[in-house]
Amino acid sequence: MENSFIAKLKGLAPMAPVEIAALESATASAQSFSARHDLIREGDRPGPVFVVLEGWVCRYKVLPNGTRQVLAYLMPGDACDLHVGLLAEMDHSIQTITPAVVATIEREMMDDLMTRHPGIARAMYVAQLIDEGTMRAWITSMGRRASIERVAHLMCELYLRARNIGLASEPQFTLPLSQLMLADSLGMTPVHLNRVLKELRLSGAMKLERGRLLISDPNRLIQIAGFDENYLHRRLRRAG
Template structure:
């Protein structure tokens, strides 16, 4: 039975992003769509989908909402090591390991598709293009982690925050989450501080500096970037590590 239009629109962010990384066959798209629609789940903001040390027996694909990967020190200090956006997976190949080495929490209400390991492995075995797309996503995630390491280790505060905003904008663009030069920014200053290794006070001063320079407008949970090239220059940002243009010829 063909999917109805509302159903397909629900899973479209995942299909669009994977298809950009590696063009999917029609059979691969259909198989993944059915598997996702059978495993739709919802979670509220501030929930752990999986915690550090938990066993992994499924793959979670984000359909809407924002999440973060994080680690917590024994004294309670938290470091966000990445954000997870619509269209992305929560570690597609994590089930190959015994347990999770970090936690994944929702920052907003989230809708996601949960596919059990056996079903997921069967999907990949029957669709080489799908397997390649998920491996591409894993490689892109590794590249993102390298950029975040550079952010924390070498970029100054203004560059760190500007780089994060550029990355968020470019990661949201392929899945239709950008309107003109604006995108949603539903995270708190505490979240941004934990992602950039800054104190909340230092993060606030940095945001004020970016605003005063005319590089960003941050108002009512919306980020507007008046001149994306100028912000990229301030951040020393190049989007090549995101691989968002390599499959630009792919269409749904």
């Protein structure tokens, strides 16, 4: 099976065989982690670049009152914290959601890869720009979208991202996120989220149950969300 990180970067920029070989070497020493394992915590000194090869991972922040805000979901092929080494300490934590296989690339090696291989550098910068676009979409949801729009928008995003890496090929796919975790990423209480999910189910747009998302009416879900996939830049990937 192809390395998911390499597959993603190849879709973002042309890669020479020597660059692919360099990435294979850099991610060869991957490690398996159990679910709900903190790869790094807020306040820690920044570590290596984490590369998710299998499983789901999230960024999160815990508020002084103990509540949690999930800031991003990472799927196979995603990397995080390209430039965080410039900071003195982490301002958020990164945790596995499911059992995961994660490779670590030390800062010096990452800098060397990007200096010697322009294809790798371009792909990594494009990936970071897409991550920032996704963050802007989340901020827009939290600030301006109604609750049902916010939930529908996140479901559209997660489905498209999963489909892009081969985790979903049909309107139904495994979504390993509890309602509590979804609520933490949407700025809702679990009770409120449950009401919104029921409303979406009754609308005929989608159904979420037992860890599986079924998009019954994609057009209806897109309409409710006001979803525009532009920020995921899938056209760029297809062009690559």
